[in-house]
Each structure stands twice: as structure tokens, then as C-alpha cells.
Amino acid sequence: MGLIKKLFVLLILLGLGAGSGLYYWVQQPIFEDGPAREFTIKPGSSVRSSARQIxxxxxPAQPLLLEALARLTGKANRLKAGSYEIEAGKTPLDLLTKLVNGDFSMASLAIIEGWxxxxxxxxxxxxxxxxHETSGLSEAELMHKITPDFSQAEGLFFPDTYRFAKGSTDLQFYQQAHAQLLKKLDDAWKKRSADLPYKNRYEALIMASIIEKETGQKSERNMIAAVFVxxxxxxxxLQTDPTVIYGMGERYQGKIxxxxxxxxxPYNTYTRSGLPPTPIALPGLESLVAALDPARSDALYFVARGNGTSQFSDNLNDHNRAVNKYQRSN
Structure with missing residues (x-):
């Protein structure tokens, strides 16, 4: 056999061996036990750089083999930058699929109603x-990046548990929570009762924040709303203590x-009429709905009974009797 033919056969055999080796490697777990391992691919990374970063x-996925797998499958230019995690028992093919699909590792953050x-x-x-891209920004600067419509942030983010890709920016998080608030507020506004004393959605949002802070029992939100409306x-x-407390800022030390x-x-509703200038907290969905669909009631007063519920009254005499019964007798 001539030299050229011998070299040709050798190359075929090496290729077959390499191919079978790669085929075997693709089907084996990258690691078999232990916790998931996290990694991040930087934006703009090539397939070679991505494999090296991983x-x-x-x-423990060999970079050259991972690169070869990506190129052979035609996916070398489809890898998405971001933060990932790979669990024990997953194969190189599983890893490549994750990179192509952008199956990022997720984190969560819970924002609580009334915060x-x-x-x-x-x-x-x-x-x-x-x-973190916004930590050094003032509240007005932050809101300017989120929306041109508001300069003060209070009340403009919906309290919920959010899931997001690790490595997302805090600005993206704020934008998501703000968009969610606007959607919930708009939905409630479209279903609002007739003849409400609000000039616009923002005033309804302010009322919802007051209801959120005044309500001990969720079932009483609509009645609390009726009193203030x-x-x-x-x-x-309005004479509601939570607005006074909000206006006190750091002066508030647990007692009023x-x-x-x-x-x-500006937030003292004992000295100023109407609604305060901004919300005083982040209202949840039930408070938004209550502000825009209050109970059908003539109640003008309420006082805490001491068990988490409230006594509602239509006139001052009944209210004073309720105060004597539930507050001054304690």
C-alpha cells in the first residue's frame, strides 16, 4: 500500500475513533453527584471562550470537546450569554441545550404588601x-429611568414574589414590578364603581395604600375603603394615623x-383635607380593588375592637360609644 493510501486510511481511523469518543462523551454525566454548579457566560463570548468560562x-466539561460538540451540531453561534447552573447527572448535550435555549438559573425576591x-x-x-446599576441614583433619577410619568417612587411597584434570571439588572427588576403595578391598577380602574371621588388612577392608588396600612383583617378592606370614600x-x-406616621419619617419610633x-x-390627614400627595406604601391587589369598589355603606368611622377587627359606625355618637367600649375600657 502506498504512503498516501496509508495516511488516508489512518486519518479515517482517527476520525472514526475521535467520533466514537465524542459520541461516548456526549452521553456521559458531566459529574455524577454533589450540588448544582453555577457559571456565567459573558456577553459577546465566542463558543471557545464560552466553553473555557464554563x-x-x-x-468539568472539557472545553475542546464542548466546543467540538457545538460546532458539529451547528449550534456554535447560538449560545446565549447569562448565568446558568448545571445539575449532577446532566450530560454535555444537556448543557449545550441549556446554553442554546437560554435556560438561565433563576433567583427570586419577595416584595411584601404594605412595605x-x-x-x-x-x-x-x-x-x-x-x-446593581441604580444603587447610587436618587429616587427621582431612578424613576426617570423607569418612566417619565412619575418622579416619586412610593406605591408604584406591585408587591409580589418575582422570579428573574440571575445576573439581571436591578433596573430590569424595578421595571418589571412597576409594569405589574400599572397593569393591576388599570384592570381595577376599568371595573371601578361609579361616582368615586378620585380625579385619576393615581389618586385611587393613594387611597389603596392607605387602605393597605389601615387594614388588620383582609375581609374589612372594602369597609375601610367605604369609610374613607x-x-x-x-x-x-380622613384622619388616618398611617399617613401621619409616613409624614413623620425617621421621627417615628413606634408610637404616635x-x-x-x-x-x-403634607401627609397629616388630621391637619390637611383630601388625600396625601403620594401613596404611603406599596398596596396589594385586594387594596387596589377595594379602593375602586368599596362596600356599599354609610359608615364614616371605625375603631379597633382589640381582636384584629374593627367596629364601623355611621355617626359620631355611635362611634364615641364604640370607642368607650373597645378602647377606653381596656
Whole structure:
């Protein structure tokens, strides 16, 4: 056999051997036990660079073989940058499929109904799975990046548990929570009762935040809403403590005194008529719905019974009797 023929046969045999070796490798677990391993592919990475980043992050998938698999399957240019995790027992083919599909590793963050925006922002700023781009921005600067419609952030993010790809930016998180709030508010607005004393959706949002902070029992939200709506209709002061507390800011240390009720701030509904200038918290869906569909009631007052529920009254005499019964007798 001539030299050229011998070299040709040798190349065929080497190719078959390499092919069978790659075929075997593709079907084997990358690692067989232990916790999932995390890695990140940077934006703009080539298939070779991606394979190297995965290996250097502690995933024992041979970079050259992973690159060869991506090229042979025609997927070398379809890998998506982002943060991933690969579990024990997964094969190189599973890994490649994950990279092509953009099956990013996920994180979650729970925003609680009734929190202030500052409480929310503190949690977002501390979340290890978010890329922090807005930490140094003022509230007005942050809102300018999210929407041109508002300069103050309070109340404009929907409280919920959000799942997001690790490595997402905090701005993307804020945008998602803000969009969710607008959707919930718009849906409730479309179903609103007639003759409500709100000029626009934002005033309804302010009312929803007050209801959120005033309600001890979820079942009473519609009645709480009825009281405040009735007060607005009659031009009465809302006289709600949570707005006073919000206006006190850091001066509030867990108790509210008579002098606080008499100290005027833009949020003191004992000294100023109508709604405060902004929401005072992040209202949940039930409070949004209650603000826009209050109970059919003539109630103008309510007082805590001491068991988590409230006594509602249509007139001041009945209210005073309720106060004597449930508050002054304790």
C-alpha cells in the first residue's frame, strides 16, 4: 500500500475513533453527584471562550470537546450569554441545550404588601443575584429611568414574589414590578364603581395604600375603603394615623402622640383635607380593588375592637360609644 493510501486510511481511523469518543462523551454525566454548579457566560463570548468560562467556573466539561460538540451540531453561534447552573447527572448535550435555549438559573425576591419603597429598595440593593446599576441614583433619577410619568417612587411597584434570571439588572427588576403595578391598577380602574371621588388612577392608588396600612383583617378592606370614600365625598378630614406616621419619617419610633397629630406635614390627614400627595406604601391587589369598589355603606368611622377587627359606625355618637367600649375600657 502506498504512503498516501496509508495516511488516508489512518486519518479515517482517527476520525472514526475521535467520533466514537465524542459520541461516548456526549452521553456521559458531566459529574455524577454533589450540588448544582453555577457559571456565567459573558456577553459577546465566542463558543471557545464560552466553553473555557464554563470549565474555569468548576464545571468539568472539557472545553475542546464542548466546543467540538457545538460546532458539529451547528449550534456554535447560538449560545446565549447569562448565568446558568448545571445539575449532577446532566450530560454535555444537556448543557449545550441549556446554553442554546437560554435556560438561565433563576433567583427570586419577595416584595411584601404594605412595605414602603425604601424597604423595597433596601432589599433590592442587597440581593446578591442582581446586577446593581441604580444603587447610587436618587429616587427621582431612578424613576426617570423607569418612566417619565412619575418622579416619586412610593406605591408604584406591585408587591409580589418575582422570579428573574440571575445576573439581571436591578433596573430590569424595578421595571418589571412597576409594569405589574400599572397593569393591576388599570384592570381595577376599568371595573371601578361609579361616582368615586378620585380625579385619576393615581389618586385611587393613594387611597389603596392607605387602605393597605389601615387594614388588620383582609375581609374589612372594602369597609375601610367605604369609610374613607364617604369622608372624601363629604369633605371630612380622613384622619388616618398611617399617613401621619409616613409624614413623620425617621421621627417615628413606634408610637404616635397627640402632638404628632397636631404637627402639620403634607401627609397629616388630621391637619390637611383630601388625600396625601403620594401613596404611603406599596398596596396589594385586594387594596387596589377595594379602593375602586368599596362596600356599599354609610359608615364614616371605625375603631379597633382589640381582636384584629374593627367596629364601623355611621355617626359620631355611635362611634364615641364604640370607642368607650373597645378602647377606653381596656
Amino acid at each position: 470549565y474555569e467556573a468548576g464545571v 414602603t419603597f425604601q424597604q423595597m429598595r433596601k432589599l433590592v440593593d442587597a440581593h446578591p443575584s442582581l446586577k 364617604n369622608r372624601l365625598r363629604q369633605g371630612m378630614l 402622640y397627640k402632638r404628632d397629630l397636631l404637627t402639620d406635614t
